[in-house]
Amino acid sequence: MRRTCAGCGQWGLDRCQLLRSIEIDNPLVGSYLHDFHQWWQHVETPRLVKKQVKEFAMDGHEKIATRCSDAPLARSGRPRKDGEVKQSNSGWFMLTDPFSGYILGIKEMKQPENASIALSLMEDILPLYPKVNCCLYDRACSILKQASKRPKLKKIQLCVDKFHAKGHCDACKCSPLNHPHLAKRVAKVNTSISEQIFEWFWGYSVTFNTMNPNVQRFYVLIYARKHKAMQQIGDTEHLNPFSAHKQAMKKAGAWKKPASSKYACRPVKKTHLKRPSAAK
Numbered sequence: 001m002r003r004t005c006a007g008c009g010q011w012g013l014d015r016c017q018l019l020r021s022i023e024i025d026n027p028l029v030g031s032y033l034h035d036f037h038q039w040w041q042h043v044e045t046p047r048l049v050k051k052q053v054k055e056f057a058m059d060g061h062e063k064i065a066t067r068c069s070d071a072p073l074a075r076s077g078r079p080r081k082d083g084e085v086k087q088s089n090s091g092w093f094m095l096t097d098p099f100s101g102y103i104l105g106i107k108e109m110k111q112p113e114n115a116s117i118a119l120s121l122m123e124d125i126l127p128l129y130p131k132v133n134c135c136l137y138d139r140a141c142s143i144l145k146q147a148s149k150r151p152k153l154k155k156i157q158l159c160v161d162k163f164h165a166k167g168h169c170d171a172c173k174c175s176p177l178n179h180p181h182l183a184k185r186v187a188k189v190n191t192s193i194s195e196q197i198f199e200w201f202w203g204y205s206v207t208f209n210t211m212n213p214n215v216q217r218f219y220v221l222i223y224a225r226k227h228k229a230m231q232q233i234g235d236t237e238h239l240n241p242f243s244a245h246k247q248a249m250k251k252a253g254a255w256k257k258p259a260s261s262k263y264a265c266r267p268v269k270k271t272h273l274k275r276p277s278a279a280k
Helices: 012-020 032-048 115-126 142-150 181-184 193-202 213-232 241-252
Strands: 055-061 092-096 103-108 134-137 157-159
Touching: 032 103, 032 115, 032 213, 055 115, 055 157, 055 193, 092 115, 092 193, 103 115, 103 213, 115 142, 134 142, 142 157, 193 213
Parallel strands: 055 134, 134 157
Antiparallel strands: 055 092, 092 103
């Protein structure tokens, strides 16, 4: 009979013990990395979330990206002026819990951030958190149509986070500024949690981006667990290093909320500025 570990379900006791004992000299042997990722995402994290998760917050980040071991994949944005093609993938996509601040799921973006990456991670994680009925995403309107066609996601209400909502148009179906029911739903939710976590990860980009692909993948998971450990003891200062400065500026009446950039709910008319003529 196959032995099982309490709280780990279908995972065998031997496998569970293996995943909890990291070989420092050789942590990536065989399928260990894949198994460790699955165990962390589907077993350890759900077990440690004490309160029922009711919202997801997700976003992609391209500043930490694994180096390609073969030909580079498609990239978003304008090509570099020097013609150089960046030899790396497109970063990481993360799904988080706004209440606890835990990272619930991670997916490597081998293609630029798109609806397929966002929706596939949601479908993978959702069965572990059955109470979730709302998902915060800065590009929610761009995935709304595809999400409505997926049976697993029919109960999920897509909403743009409060900060980026100011950059969406008046006709956006996912903006809390346009729909009172959405504003009420996320009134007490930290809709910027994904940006806060990525800002912390960004600080390690110089170190992460010099690693070989598998080592970086391993360390991204380790730092996700490190973030969770800090959240558990109430240490949240790493999420917003400028909070003290912000509060001081508020009291002095000198703080202004930064403006958000436009998100393409509809085509934005571009204006071309002309360089002024040189004075004679």
